Amino acid sequence: MNEATNKTNEVILSVQEVSKSFGGVRAVVGVSFDLRRGELLGIIGPNGSGKTTLVNLITGFVKPDSGSVKYEGQDITGWMPYRIARLGIARTFQMIRPFAELPAFKNLIIPLFSPRVKTLSGGKYGDLDSVAKDLLEEVGFERESSVTYKAAGSLPHGYLKRLELAKCLALRADLIILDELFSGLSIAELASIVPIIEKLMVEGKTVIMIEHRLRELFRIANRVVVLNYGHAIADGKPSEVMERDDVKQAYLGTE
Amino acid sequence: MKQRRKERIDRGTKARSDDIFALTSYREMLYVAVPPVLPVIALLVMPLILPPYWQKVLLQTTIFALLAISWDFLVSVGMVSLGQALFFGMGAYVAGCLDHYAGLPIWLTIPLATVFGGALCTVLLLPVLRLRGVYFSMVTLVLPLMLERIIEATGMLGGTEGLTGIKPFGNSWVEMYVVIIVLLIALFGFRRLVTTDYGLVLKAIKDNDRSVMSAGINIYWMKAQALFISGSVGSFCGAYITHVYMFVGMPDFALDYSILPLASAVVGGMGTFAGSVMGAFILVPLSEALRNVGGLRIVLYAMSLVVFIVLLPEGIFHYIQRKYQQFERWVEVEG
Ligand SMILES: Nc1ncnc2c1ncn2[C@@H]1O[C@H](COP(=O)(O)OP(=O)(O)OP(=O)(O)O)[C@@H](O)[C@H]1O
Ligand SMILES: [Mg+2]
Secondary structure, rough: OOOHHHHHOOOEEEEEEEEEOOEEEEEEEEEEEEOOOOEEEEEEOOOOOOOOHHHHHHHHHHHHHHEEEEEEOOOOOOOOOOHHHOEEEEEEEEEEEOOOOHHHHHHHHHHHHHHHHHHHOOOOOOOOOOOOOOHHHOOOOOOOHHHHHHHHOOOOOOHHHHHHHHHHHHHHOOOOEEEEOOOOOOHHHHHHHHHHHHHHHHOOOEEEEEEOOOOHHHHHHOOOEEEEOOEEEEEHOOOOOOOHHHHHHHHHHHO | OOOEEEEEEEOOOOOOOOOOOOOHHHHHHHHHHHHHHHHHHHHHHHHHHHHHHHHHHHHHHHHHHHHHHHHHHHOOOOOOOOHHHHHHHHHHHHHHHHHHOOOOOHHHHHHHHHHHHHHHHHHHHHHHHOOOOHHHHHHHHHHHHHHHHHHHHHHHHHHOOOOOOOOOOOOOOHHHHHHHHHHHHHHHHHHOOOOHHHHHHHHHHHHOOHHHHHOOOOOHHHHHHHHHHHHHHHHHHHHHHHHHHHEEOOHHOOOOHEEEEEEHHHHOOOOOHHHHHHHHHHHHHHHHHHHHHHHHHHHHHHHHHHHHHHOOOOOHHHHHHHHHHHHEEEEEEOO
C-alpha cells in the first residue's frame, strides 16, 4: 500500500496521437491522454465513437496506424495482447463470453495460469482452485454457494460481470480497463458492483471505465475523456466536461 | 384417470460431480470401476484369443484409435485437423530413414521418430497457427498430399518405391502389446491431461482465444505445444506401422489416415478420448468385415457412418455414458 501511495501521480499510461481506420471508417483519430496511477478515468461517447477500438489499441488487440502507447515508460505500441497483459494490464470485453462449460471458479484458472501470476507468486502456482474461490468471494460470490460451481454459461448477468472483474483481479493487474461493465445491470446489481471498484481504487489500482451509464460513472470517476467520431473532444472533471456545448451536442446528436 | 409415464432417474453415485463422491458400498464401487476396467481387461485379453487375421485387424484398430485420440485432442484446443496423415507419414518416414540410412535399432527409431516427427509437424504448421477454423483445416489437408507429391517428383527417400527391408519387431507378442499399452497410456493420459490446469487453458483457447490472450497467455505457444503432443502421438503410429510392415512409402501419407480417425472420433463421441477409441473399434473392424462384400464396400461403409451420425449425433460414448448414469422406469401418475 505504501509503495502504491509513493508512486501516485506518476504517469502509468501514456497514449500519444493514436489513430486507427478500418477501411474508410476512421474509428480513432489522433487521441492522446496521460493516465496517472490511482486515477479512475471514464471514457464516454456515443455509439460507434471509437471507445472499444481505443481499448483494443491500448491492449494490443488492434495495432494503431500511427501514434504510440507507453505503459510505465515502456513503449508497448504494436505488442501482442498477451505480452501487454503480462505487464499488468487487464481488460474486460464488451461482449462477455465466459468459458461457458467450465464452472465459474474454474474460469479463473486461465488468468491464474499466466506467467505473470507465476512470477509474482515466486515461481510456483500452488493450488489454483482455492485461490480462484477466494477471488470469487472478493467479487461477491457467496462462499461455498452453488453459483461458484455452476457452469459459467448459465450464470446470471450480474455474476458474469463479477466473474470478469475477478479475472482482472486474478491477473493481479495494476491497470484495469472495463468496457461497459455496468451495461445491462439492475440498480441492485450495480449497488453490489460499485463497492468492488471502489475497493480497487483504495488498493491503489488504476482503472479505465468505458461507460454509457453516465450517472453511475460520474459518482466514482474523477476524470472523463469524451470521444466523438473517433476524436477526443473533451478531457476533464465530469461536472465541467458535461457543461460543454460540444459534449452536449455529441450526446444529443444535434449539429 | 391413471396414466403411465416414463420416469428417468439419475443414479446417485458420482452424480454429476467429478470432484467429490463418496463410495459407500461394494455395489457403488463396482458401478464406478466397471466402465474403465472392463474394456482395459478386454483389450489386454483380446490378442490371446483372436485368430491371427483378426489380430492384425486389432493392431490396425489400435493404431486408428490412437490417431483418433490425437485428432480429438487437437479439436479440443480448437484446431480441426484434416491431416492426421501428416503426423502419421512424418513419423513413418523419420523411423524409416533412421532405420534405413542410420541403421538404428527399433527401440531407438520409434521413440526418436515419435519426438522428431512431432517436432517436424509442429514446425511445418507453425506458420498457420494463426489461421482459424477452416483455413487451418485446409492447410492440414493439403500438406500430406503435397509431401507425397514432392517425394514422388524428386524421388528422394526411396521415391515411389519407398524404403523396404525395415527391421521388424521380431516378436509378435511384443509387437501387439507395445501398441496396446501405448493406447492405454494415451487414453488415460489424455483424459487426465484435459482436467489439469494446463488442459483447462488449452481448452479455453477453443472457447475464447481473446479472453485467454488477455489473461497474459501466449496462445500460439500453447497451440504449438498441443500440436507437438498430437503430432507425436500420430508420429508414433507411423513409426510403429513402418516397423510392422517393414516398409515406408508414399501410402503413409494417404487420406485414410486423415479421414478414418476423424470419423472414429465423431462416431464415438468427441471430447472424451474414450469415444475415439470406441469409434475406432467399431469402424475399423466394420471396414474389414465389409471386405468380403466387394464393390459395394465403400457404399455400405458410408451408409453405416451416416446411420451412426444421424441416430447418435452426440456419439456412442456419450449415449452409453448417459444411459449408464440413468435408469428409466414406468410410473403411474394421476392424469
Ligand atoms: N474490427 C473492425 N472492423 C471494421 N470496423 C470496425 C471494427 N471495429 C470497429 N469498427 C468501426 O469503428 C467504429 C468505432 O467502433 P467502436 O466499437 O470502437 O465504437 P464504440 O464507441 O465502442 O461503440 P459502442 O458504444 O457501440 O460500443 C464503428 O464505426 C465501428 O463500426
Ligand atoms: Mg464499444
